Amino acid sequence: MKAEELIDLEDRFGAKNYKPLDVVLSKGEGIWVWDVDGNKYMDCLSAYSAVNQGHCHPKIRQAMLDQAQKLTLTSRAFRNDQLALLYEELCDLTDSHKMLPMNSGAEAVETVIKCARKWGYESKGVADGQAEIIVCQDNFHGRTLSIIGFSTDDNARENFGPFTPGFKTIPFGDATALEDAITPNTVAFMVEPVQGEAGVIIPPKGYLQDVRRICTEKNILMILDEIQTGLGRTGKLLAEEHDGVQADLTLIGKALSGGFYPVSAVLSNDEVLGLLQPGQHGSTFGGNPLACAVARAALKVLVEENMIENAAKMGAYFLEQLKTIETPIIKEVRGIGLMIAIELEDGTPGGARAICEALMQMGILCKETHTYTIRFAPPLVITKEDIDWAVDKIKTAFADA
Numbered sequence: 001m002k003a004e005e006l007i008d009l010e011d012r013f014g015a016k017n018y019k020p021l022d023v024v025l026s027k028g029e030g031i032w033v034w035d036v037d038g039n040k041y042m043d044c045l046s047a048y049s050a051v052n053q054g055h056c057h058p059k060i061r062q063a064m065l066d067q068a069q070k071l072t073l074t075s076r077a078f079r080n081d082q083l084a085l086l087y088e089e090l091c092d093l094t095d096s097h098k099m100l101p102m103n104s105g106a107e108a109v110e111t112v113i114k115c116a117r118k119w120g121y122e123s124k125g126v127a128d129g130q131a132e133i134i135v136c137q138d139n140f141h142g143r144t145l146s147i148i149g150f151s152t153d154d155n156a157r158e159n160f161g162p163f164t165p166g167f168k169t170i171p172f173g174d175a176t177a178l179e180d181a182i183t184p185n186t187v188a189f190m191v192e193p194v195q196g197e198a199g200v201i202i203p204p205k206g207y208l209q210d211v212r213r214i215c216t217e218k219n220i221l222m223i224l225d226e227i228q229t230g231l232g233r234t235g236k237l238l239a240e241e242h243d244g245v246q247a248d249l250t251l252i253g254k255a256l257s258g259g260f261y262p263v264s265a266v267l268s269n270d271e272v273l274g275l276l277q278p279g280q281h282g283s284t285f286g287g288n289p290l291a292c293a294v295a296r297a298a299l300k301v302l303v304e305e306n307m308i309e310n311a312a313k314m315g316a317y318f319l320e321q322l323k324t325i326e327t328p329i330i331k332e333v334r335g336i337g338l339m340i341a342i343e344l345e346d347g348t349p350g351g352a353r354a355i356c357e358a359l360m361q362m363g364i365l366c367k368e369t370h371t372y373t374i375r376f377a378p379p380l381v382i383t384k385e386d387i388d389w390a391v392d393k394i395k396t397a398f399a400d401a
C-alpha cells in the first residue's frame with residue numbers, strides 16, 4: 001500500500017495521541033530504516049533509545065526466533081528456563097542484588113513506587129498512608145495515571161485527574177532543593193540522570209553524588225530512572241557510573257530488548273525488592289521466556305560488540321562536529337554519549353519541527369522535543385563515516401533554514 005493511503009487510514013481509525021513525521025517505515029537494519037517507497041534514512045531517534053543495538057540485530061532476532069519456536073509464555077504461576085538466567089546475567093552486569101521484570105517502562109516506574117512506599121512503611125517506619133516521594137520538574141517517567149499525576153507537563157496532565165497523592169516536585173539538578181524538601185515521611189527521591197524527554201538536560205557535575213550522599217544521610221531511597229539513559233546510551237552501561245554512584249533502585253527498559261519486545265526491570269542494590277511477598281505485585285507477561293531470551297541476547301550484544309565504548313567515542317565526536325555548525329539560530333549544542341540535543345533560539349520560525357522535516361527530506365530521521373529542541377540519539381553502532389555523512393546534511397539543513 002502507498003504511504004498516503006496508510007497515513008490516511010491511520011488518521012481515520014487511530015487516536016491522534018502522536019504527531020509523527022509523515023514517513024511510513026517498513027524495514028530496518030542497524031542505523032538505517034527504509035520507507036514503503038524504498039527511501040533510506042539514518043535513524044537518529046532509535047525509538048526513543050529502545051534500539052540502541054541497531055534495528056533488527058541478527059543475534060537478538062535469532063534468539064527471539066529460537067525461543068518463539070519453543071515456549072513464549074508460562075505466566076509466573078510456573079517457572080521457565082530463561083528467567084533465572086536473565087536474573088543472574090543482569091544482576092551480574094549491573095552489580096545488583098535482585099531484579100523484578102515487567103514489560104513497559106511505565107510499569108517499572110509503577111513497580112518502583114509501590115516498592116519504595118512499602119519500604120517506607122515496613123523498614124523506615126513511616127505512618128500508614130503518609131509516604132512521600134520527591135520527583136523533579138520537567139520529569140518524564142511514563143504515561144500511566146499515577147505517573148502523569150507528578151508530571152509538570154500541562155499537556156500530559158490536563159483533564160486526566162484526579163491524581164495519586166504523595167508526590168512532591170523540586171527543580172532538577174538542585175541538591176539543596178532536595179535536602180530542603182525531605183521530611184520524616186519522605187521515602188524516596190526519583191530522578192533521571194539526564195532528563196531525556198525534557199530535551200537532554202544534563203545536571204551540574206557531581207549532582208548524583210550529592211543526591212547519593214543526601215539520600216543516605218536522610219535514610220531515603222535513591223531511585224534512578226535509567227529507562228532512557230541506561231544500557232549504553234550515555235557511553236556507560238548505566239549513567240550513574242559517570243558519577244561513580246549506585247542508586248538503591250534503578251529502572252531500565254527500552255533497549256533491554258533491543259527494540260524487539262517490551263521488557264523492563266527494576267534493579268535493586270539493597271533489600272527493597274526482598275520486601276515483596278507473593279501476590280503483592282505481578283504481571284501476566286512480566287518475565288516471560290520470550291522476553292527473557294530476547295533481553296539476554298540484547299544485553300550480550302551490547303557488551304560483546306563494544307557498543308557502550310562506541311557510544312562514548314562516537315558521542316564525543318558527533319557532539320564536537322555539531323558544535324562546529326555556524327548559525328545564529330542555534331542556542332546550545334549539548335550531550336553525553338549518544339544522547340545529544342541541539343536547542344534553537346526561542347522564536348526561531350518553524351521551530352525544531354521545521355529542521356526535522358528538512359532533515360527527513362535529506363535522509364535523516366530525528367524528532368523535535370518541545371518546540372525548540374532537536375534530539376540526536378542514533379543506535380550505538382554508528383560509525384565515524386556515518387556521523388560525517390549526517391553532519392554534512394545537518395549543516396546543509398541549518399544553512400537553508
Ligand SMILES: *Cc1c(COP(=O)(O)O)cnc(C)c1O
Binds near residue numbers: 048
Ligand atoms: C520512555 C521512558 C519511560 C516510559 O517507558 P514506556 O516503555 O514508554 O512506558 C519512563 N522513563 C523514562 C526516562 C523514559 O525515557
